[in-house]
Amino acid sequence: MNLSSLKPPAGQNHARKRVGRGMGSGHGKTATRGSKGQGSRSGSGLRRGFEGGQMPLQRRLPKRGFHNIFKKRYAVVNLQQIADLKEPAISPEILIARGVIKKLYDGLKILGEGGLSAPVSVSAHRFSRSAREKILQAGGQAELIASS
Numbered sequence: 001m002n003l004s005s006l007k008p009p010a011g012q013n014h015a016r017k018r019v020g021r022g023m024g025s026g027h028g029k030t031a032t033r034g035s036k037g038q039g040s041r042s043g044s045g046l047r048r049g050f051e052g053g054q055m056p057l058q059r060r061l062p063k064r065g066f067h068n069i070f071k072k073r074y075a076v077v078n079l080q081q082i083a084d085l086k087e088p089a090i091s092p093e094i095l096i097a098r099g100v101i102k103k104l105y106d107g108l109k110i111l112g113e114g115g116l117s118a119p120v121s122v123s124a125h126r127f128s129r130s131a132r133e134k135i136l137q138a139g140g141q142a143e144l145i146a147s148s
Contacts, residue, residue: 075095075107092145
């Protein structure tokens with residue numbers, strides 16, 4: 001057996017439908033579009049969610065919830081990730097360079113998951129209470145960066 005002898009199972013591949021090639025093709029005259037109506041016209045194509053003029057489901061349902069446009073989004077790093085880096089000083093620039101975070105968003109927040117064995121100086125925009133305690137307990141420093 002070789003690659004040139006491989007064939008698909010019988011009935012798997014169908015011949016392409018060649019429309020608008022005359023009556024003898026079986027797809028002549030209306031070219032499988034039926035007669036009259038929106039779908040038979042050239043250029044017809046309905047946008048997603050269109051229901052033939054009926055009020056679409058998306059608009060029939062009531063609006064719910066609230067979206068806060070002033071919400072701050074933080075890049076989050078746990079103490080375990082900082083401990084794995086084995087750096088004496090941690091800043092957002094170092095974390096981006098080492099690939100720990102991809103983007104800073106509105107700032108960097110340090111969370112207290114994991115622990116530190118060596119003292120580390122960490123500068124970030126926010127600290128959770130447990131993260132700050134663990135950093136100071138390990139003999140390190142937790143410096144706040146002023147948000148712009």
